[in-house]
Amino acid sequence: AQSVAQPEDQVNVAEGNPLTVKCTYSVSGNPYLFWYVQYPNRGLQFLLKYITGDNLVKGSYGFEAEFNKSQTSFHLKKPSALVSDSALYFCAVLSGGGNKLTFGTGTQLKVEL
Amino acid sequence: SQTIHQWPATLVQPVGSPLSLECTVEGxxxxxxxxxxxxxxxxxxxxxxxxxxxxxxxxxxQNLSASRPQDRQFILSSKKLLLSDSGFYLCAWSSGNYGYTFGSGTRLTVV
Incomplete structure (x- = not known):
């Protein structure tokens, strides 16, 4: 079975500091990995994805993620956090022959002044 | 451009009542x-x-069922709601390019 794990329930960071939200994966074959963000009482918004190619993927709102095959990780990063980045972040992997997204449990990011 | 519509945004239903949530995709x-x-x-x-x-x-x-009567319509239903059916329901679509787009969600509270 394919899965992703987000080991941190919550990440706190000061505005202006770099942030990292961790994700590790377990798949058979090549992984297709995604990051989504969710604001309160809203649907999920796509941030970025890794399908193939460059290990460093750049996405929306200044976020990026690094695919590391040896560590089976796909951590989300941003060089300088903003208070408006505070939200719930989900890592996901595509499975089931490309038909189904399996999500991690989510990490609540809190950026404080 | 493609859009996805999901309604209602919020719903409060008594235990034992039926449910119908609708999702449609355009474009x-x-x-x-x-x-x-x-x-x-x-x-x-x-x-x-x-x-x-x-x-x-x-x-x-589970206590829920789904139907797809038309190509771009997806319906979530229940004949009799349980308290445990409360939650935030999200509809999503993909077109095979590995991108998923989500609707804005429905907050269901069963009382």
Whole structure:
């Protein structure tokens, strides 16, 4: 079975500091990995994805993620956090022959002044 | 451009009442359609997905059912709601390019 794990329930960071939200994966074959963000009482918004190619993927709102095959990780990063980045972040992997997204449990990011 | 519509935004229903949530997609044809449930504001659970009209795959046994009467319409239903059916329901679609687009969600409270 394919899965992703987000080991941190919550990440706190000061505005202006770099942030990292961790994700590790377990798949058979090549992984297709995604990051989504969710604001309160809203649907999920796509941030970025890794399908193939460059290990460093750049996405929306200044976020990026690094695919590391040896560590089976796909951590989300941003060089300088903003208070408006505070939200719930989900890592996901595509499975089931490309038909189904399996999500991690989510990490609540809190950026404080 | 493609858009996804999900309604209603919020719903309060008594235990034992029926449920019907609707999701429609515009601007694409033959999309894969999905219903997810998010409990307690955190984890997302895939409930149903559909790769075509009348084709429904159920991921977990439960009190809910899904139907796809038209290519771009996906309906989540229940004959009798339980308290445990409360949650945030999200519809999503994909067109095979590995991008998923989510609706704005329905907050269901069963009382």
């Amino acid at each position: 694409t044809s033959n999309p894969n359609l999905y219903w997810y449930r998010q409990a307690a504001g955190r984890g997302l659970q895939l409930l149903f997905y559909s790769v075509g009209i009348g084709q429904i795959s159920s991921e977990v046994p």
